[in-house]
Amino acid sequence: MTWTEKYRPNYYEDIKGQDEAVKKIKEFIINFKSGKKALMLHGPPGTGKTTLAHVTARESESEIFELNASDLRNKNKLQEILKPAIEQKSLLQQGKIILVDEVDGISAVDRGGLGELLSLIDSSEYPVIITANDIWNKKLNPLRKKAELVQLKEISYNLVKDMMIHILRKEKLFIDNEILTKIAINAKGDLRAAINDLQTISRTEHPSLIGLDERNKETDIFNALKLVFKGKPTKETLNVFNSVNMNMDELILWVEENIPSEYQGEELAKAYDALSKVDVFKGRIYKQQYWRFLVYENILLSYGISASKKDIKTGFTSYKKPTRILKIWLNNQRTAKKKSISQKYARYVHVGHKRAMNEFPIIRNILKNPDIRQELRLTEEEIAYLDKPLT
Amino acid sequence: MVSGIWTEKYRPTKFSDIVGQEDIIKRVESLTNSLNIPHLMFAGPAGTGKSTLALVVVKQLYGENWRDNYLELNASDERGINIVREKVKNFARTKSIGNVPFKVIFLDEADALTPEAQQALRRTMENYSSTCRFILSCNYSSKIIDPIQSRCAIFRFKLLEKKDIEKVVQRIAINENLTISPESAEILYEGSEGDCRKAINILQSTAAISPTITSELISTIISSAKPKDIKIVLDYALSGDFQKSREKLLDVMLKESISGQEVIKAIQKEIWNLPVEPEIKVKLTEKTGEAEFRMVEGSDPFIQLQALLASFVLAGLGK
Numbered sequence: 208m209t210w211t212e213k214y215r216p217n218y219y220e221d222i223k224g225q226d227e228a229v230k231k232i233k234e235f236i237i238n239f240k241s242g243k244k245a246l247m248l249h250g251p252p253g254t255g256k257t258t259l260a261h262v263t264a265r266e267s268e269s270e271i272f273e274l275n276a277s278d279l280r281n282k283n284k285l286q287e288i289l290k291p292a293i294e295q296k297s298l299l300q301q302g303k304i305i306l307v308d309e310v311d312g313i314s315a316v317d318r319g320g321l322g323e324l325l326s327l328i329d330s331s332e333y334p335v336i337i338t339a340n341d342i343w344n345k346k347l348n349p350l351r352k353k354a355e356l357v358q359l360k361e362i363s364y365n366l367v368k369d370m371m372i373h374i375l376r377k378e379k380l381f382i383d384n385e386i387l388t389k390i391a392i393n394a395k396g397d398l399r400a401a402i403n404d405l406q407t408i409s410r411t412e413h414p415s416l417i418g419l420d421e422r423n424k425e426t427d428i429f430n431a432l433k434l435v436f437k438g439k440p441t442k443e444t445l446n447v448f449n450s451v452n453m454n455m456d457e458l459i460l461w462v463e464e465n466i467p468s469e470y471q472g473e474e475l476a477k478a479y480d481a482l483s484k485v486d487v488f489k490g491r492i493y494k495q496q497y498w499r500f501l502v503y504e505n506i507l508l509s510y511g512i513s514a515s516k517k518d519i520k521t522g523f524t525s526y527k528k529p530t531r532i533l534k535i536w537l538n539n540q541r542t543a544k545k546k547s548i549s550q551k552y553a554r555y556v557h558v559g560h561k562r563a564m565n566e567f568p569i570i571r572n573i574l575k576n577p578d579i580r581q582e583l584r585l586t587e588e589e590i591a592y593l594d595k596p597l598t
Numbered sequence: 599m600v601s602g603i604w605t606e607k608y609r610p611t612k613f614s615d616i617v618g619q620e621d622i623i624k625r626v627e628s629l630t631n632s633l634n635i636p637h638l639m640f641a642g643p644a645g646t647g648k649s650t651l652a653l654v655v656v657k658q659l660y661g662e663n664w665r666d667n668y669l670e671l672n673a674s675d676e677r678g679i680n681i682v683r684e685k686v687k688n689f690a691r692t693k694s695i696g697n698v699p700f701k702v703i704f705l706d707e708a709d710a711l712t713p714e715a716q717q718a719l720r721r722t723m724e725n726y727s728s729t730c731r732f733i734l735s736c737n738y739s740s741k742i743i744d745p746i747q748s749r750c751a752i753f754r755f756k757l758l759e760k761k762d763i764e765k766v767v768q769r770i771a772i773n774e775n776l777t778i779s780p781e782s783a784e785i786l787y788e789g790s791e792g793d794c795r796k797a798i799n800i801l802q803s804t805a806a807i808s809p810t811i812t813s814e815l816i817s818t819i820i821s822s823a824k825p826k827d828i829k830i831v832l833d834y835a836l837s838g839d840f841q842k843s844r845e846k847l848l849d850v851m852l853k854e855s856i857s858g859q860e861v862i863k864a865i866q867k868e869i870w871n872l873p874v875e876p877e878i879k880v881k882l883t884e885k886t887g888e889a890e891f892r893m894v895e896g897s898d899p900f901i902q903l904q905a906l907l908a909s910f911v912l913a914g915l916g917k
Contacts, residue, residue: 471840475908479908482905483896487892490896491895493712494713495713531848535852538852542852553675556603556606556795557649557653558706559674559675560672565860568819569823572803579603
């Protein structure tokens with residue numbers, strides 16, 4: 208049995224770090240009437256969307272009917288599945304919940320399945336729960352209007368680590384703290400990934416960090432980068448990123464990280480100039496919602512970067528994974544206290560908390576005063592942070 | 599209870615206590631007294647009295663009950679326009695208490711909202727205009743969409759003058775038994791950059807160390823809040839080590855929670871201390887300006903900063 212199954216929560220109280228979502232789903236079930244909106248659980252992978260749906264079914268003593276992609280496309284099959292759900296109503300007093308899992312991963316949504324789902328929501332006698340990773344996906348627009356959105360947050364680094372320690376205790380195993388830290392960082396809020404990694408590592412004789420970084424689409428991006436950085440810019444260059452299963456923002460980060468490992472001097476400046484223009488177009492898309500600018504983003508990011516060099520390049524370059532996001536994330540973990548103090552202070556003195564963060568070195572001195580600490584209701588941890596000598 | 603934080607303790611509570619911005623105060627005061635205020639927009643740099651004036655207005659309107667009739671939101675802190683709308687909705691649902699027929703919503707840093715979000719805000723302003731008055735504050739009114747500007751009376755706040763800041767500093771110094779020399783006061787004003795809140799914070803921060811405010815002490819405090827190590831970042835770039843340069847830059851930005859714009863500001867000042875030819879200083883300044891321009895247009899300041907560092911690498915090669 209995989210640990211992700213074995214340690215899957217059964218009751219609301221077992222679900223950690225999603226208090227807000229749990230509260231909302233409870234209310235949803237209590238207040239449900241036929242014809243009401245569906246509930247859409249959304250959030251990154253491994254944050255407990257499906258688990259929460261199943262726990263809800265258990266807690267409300269309901270039977271769960273799970274639908275997937277192909278069910279939605281096939282009208283007859285859909286009815287066949289839902290038939291028992293609808294017909295047995297009078298026989299058993301038990302409630303029912305209809306779960307449509309991972310709706311945004313469904314290509315059937317494009318082919319009429321969405322219509323079925325919408326009419327199901329309208330006609331269902333039972334609560335419909337939908338899960339999705341990315342609700343801002345355009346094709347889900349009509350669905351968003353018919354659903355109450357409940358967000359599941361990324362699981363915090365600390366909680367991921369606590370869960371792993373909890374599991375290890377139950378399994379009577381020991382793994383180095385350093386490795387646990389690494390797994391927790393790597394997971395980036397995905398608890399399922401962390402537990403899977405933990406189980407894998409625990410099986411090896413001498414647990415080490417080797418092999419932990421592998422979960423992704425690295426070969427594709429490596430090849431694409433090689434073509435852009437080393438090859439001659441041609442029409443094909445325009446399409447190199449098509450075969451990589453990443454969105455534009457991720458691609459930009461990969462290019463950003465690796466420009467200096469290929470280009471120096473003038474080439475470096477030219478390539479960054481192209482990348483900077485990519486970002487300008489990205490900003491314009493964001494501010495004006497004018498999506499056609501994507502064309503320019505793509506051309507500059509592929510052909511533009513490629514044409515920044517004088518000659519084609521040979522030899523092997525080992526491209527690096529983007530590190531910036533991870534560094535920002537790690538920093539946020541470290542400065543969580545600074546942030547919470549700044550927020551309390553900012554609210555109190557009528558400024559934005561970003562400004563308070565920025566002026567923290569000055570504010571810090573002011574917060575030495577015990578009366579002020581009390582006035583702001585700082586917690587013991589926050590006070591300990593302030594008393595810690597600066598490094 | 600009197601706050602221990604001086605920016606609160608010494609925040610003016612009456613129109614007559616506010617320093618500077620005389621014209622604005624007069625106009626807003628007469629609007630307030632007539633109980634007939636339109637939506638207001640306060641535009642201007644930080645620490646020039648925008649929030650303070652908003653607070654004075656509501657204290658004047660509602661007296662003791664001001665807290666029940668006043669909602670303060672910060673656009674850059676709230677996560678998205680929907681949260682703003684939700685809070686406004688809840689607040690505006692009930693009627694104002696007392697004889698003023700409306701409540702007041704203060705939305706700070708309104709220019710942090712995207713144009714799209716501002717459209718949504720405009721609708722909200724319209725929906726609740728019978729029960730609520732909005733006071734929007736922003737640094738740049740040009741970042742506020744026209745339909746909102748046209749619905750507000752706009753007031754442009756100027757940077758506080760030296761005499762204004764000194765007046766505030768002197769008042770606090772007397773009250774708190776501080777000794778502050780004219781020289782220190784001068785440095786304090788320079789460090790505040792015309793931002794009164796910052797001046798008071800620097801003063802209290804320094805006083806937390808010693809009640810005798812020496813110019814040395816005050817300089818230390820001021821520089822503690824300035825982006826440090828920008829020189830090191832630029833030195834790496836000039837010597838051709840781009841990787842180290844950007845690594846250091848990210849470090850500095852994260853550790854000191856400073857924005858891209860502040861880094862640009864620091865770089866622009868640092869150019870004059872660099873060991874490069876005058877001609878190259880001009881070129882670098884222009885590049886810096888271009889980077890700042892693109893930062894405003896773009897979405898990811900760190901990419902613009904890297905592009906700028908690449909120009910410094912070129913400058914190091916004499917190009």
